[in-house]
Amino acid sequence: MKNLSLIPVLIVGALLVYAAQDFPEWGSPNSPASQSPVSSHFIANTGVDTEVPNMVTAVLADYRGFDTMFETVVVFIAGMAVLAILKKSGKKNPRKREFEVDAEPDLIVTNTVRLLVPVIQIFSFYVLAHGHVSPGGGFQGGVVMGASFILIALSWDLDTALARFPLDRCTVVAGLGIILYAGIGLLSMFLGGEFLDYAELANILPVSREMARYHAMLGVEIGVGLTVTAIMFSLYANLSTEGRLKGGL
Amino acid sequence: MIHVQAVLPVVAEAVDKGGGIFPLQLIGFALGVLGLVFFLGTAVGMIRFPDFYTRMHAAGKGDTLSTMLMLAGFALVTMEDFSLGSWLLVVKIMAIVLFLYITCPTSTHALMRAAFEDDEMPLEEKDLAKRKKK
Amino acid sequence: MIDWFSIVMGTALFLMMIPMVYRIWVGPTPFDRMLAVNVIGTKTAVLLVIIGTLFGRVDMFVDFAIAYALLNFVSAIVVSRYLNRTVSLRDMEEKEKAKEVEA
Amino acid sequence: MGLEIFNTFILLLLVVVALVALRVRDLLTASVVFGVYSFLMCLLWAEMGAVDVAFTEATVGAGISTVVMIATIFNLKRKSSD
Amino acid sequence: MYPIIVFILLFLNWIVFSGKFDVFHLGLGIVSCVVVTWLSHDLLFHDRKKGLIARTREAWRFICYIPWITWEVVLANVHVFKLAMTRKGYVEMVPRVVTFKTILKTDFAKFVLANSITLTPGTITMLIRGDTFHIHVMSQFLEDDLLSGLIEQKVAEVFEPGVVNAV
Incomplete structure (x- = not known):
């Protein structure tokens, strides 16, 4: 039976390779993606509209800011779902293993982590703050920041990491990120524009309309970064201990 | 390169320009090739050595030095002038080397410890001799 | 000249990655696989710098290499x-x- | 020209690593091998010029995904070694 | 006082990463360095009894130590290359585990010693239990080299000058 299933796989694979011949050449200016009016509009106008050199950040945080906001909400909901499910299952069947092992932390690993965690954190802030000029942004910075807390949890134990970043504070920070994002959108709505129309912020900030968009994008990225940091860490803390928040990996 | 030129004029311009300082570039080429030679040692060791612990010696050492040499070589090759910007780039690349200097021995030690504590890994010379004969 | 050097270095690195992938494929124990994974992770940092040199934008690609060096x-x-x-x-x-x- | 050569190598290694990740029985090993898959994907994105995607792949692949997978496996029972 | 040193070190790091010197980016750097110092200033410099001058001297001695260890790393690689490539080296290989006690007291000095041992020819630190180091070595020659204690002495000179004089 296992060998029989190889036949449809091979047929479909051959068909896919055959169909791949019709693809446009890689990077060709005649491909449909390059010829659509949208991309040429973005390439021509992002620099003028927002003064952000990195087009991807401009598109993500400004032109389709509504979409990105709900992506952040999806991340938030995913974290909350994991928390809710695991909390319930932890109560129902209390424990399969009766023992909690407290392994002593390794000397070399803890010293390396001592040296590296501040550097990782400053790197995550750098990634977040320079999303406009180089690749990066809120999501990447948040992930690196969450990884630094996970590293602390891995080298000592989960309690040490939770003492630095308690789980109830995690939830608050995650919510705060979304509120920051939506708050900037609402603020620009109250100032007379549309929802998430950052240019209106020039009324209260001492900068031009283009630079207002630039700075608002930074605020939005900070919101995304806060949410992602908190959710990544709480995801690890809950998954490794089945929601009980002690012992674990 | 042709297609890249068509799509990204900025990138293509930078590629065409591609400056550099000749004597520094020669040193950079030499360092890069030296790094490749040491990495060849690692690669051959990974295939040829008989058991996990000896392979660990090959991987843990050759990896650090070859990466260091190659990155240093590229830092010299890409240096265009002695302005502040290019110096910062060199410092940044050397920062990677510094981080690797700290992290590589740590991960080697962590894997070694894990293998040592796992019961399934033999350590005696007799086992090694057996494997050599095979 | 820089282009040729980068291409030769990158190709050689990819060729020498084949033994590591062989170790991942054969590797009698899980630890051998992890060892090879570690080596490939370090070499990825170098390859990112090489690709950056080919694009002429090393300052941009160095960030990835730092991320790999810190998190690998x-x-x-x-x-x-x-x-x-x-x-x-x-x-x-x-x-x-x-x-x-x-x- | 160089980028096409890199493309070929990356795709080749990618297929091999994906096959290994399917073939391995041990969950721990499979998740670690998946790490290599994400390294190679990051190289592929970077080489195609999709820089932001490559950065996301780099941070998530190196920092989070392996850790979360192994944290989950820890709460299952380890079945077989290879 | 130590938080200020941490802040300065982190800000140097930021400048190397960022490479932009306008007011906006430097201000962002100051803000993020303050946040990181607040979050994790207790991680760096575990032992806080030493004064600033002693720290500076230690740092200078450590910088002098780096070229020596780099040369050792090169020798290590030549050794592994020889083992991998020649038939004679392959036969000579007799792996074993060696145990010895160290004279070093502080954790950081032990950490530096362990990593230096891992980087030098044919030796990898396996376990540290208190003062005892368990080390995996490749051959008899390397074991003699390790037990002569040259690296340990060098590290002790850097971090604990008092210990060397006592022994």
């Missing part, structure tokens, strides 16, 4: 930690069973 050892630590925990859990369970048998 996480997987090794996780594996070590996991095995440490499972082995000590197994030992404790065996001790507990022995106690029950005695009783």
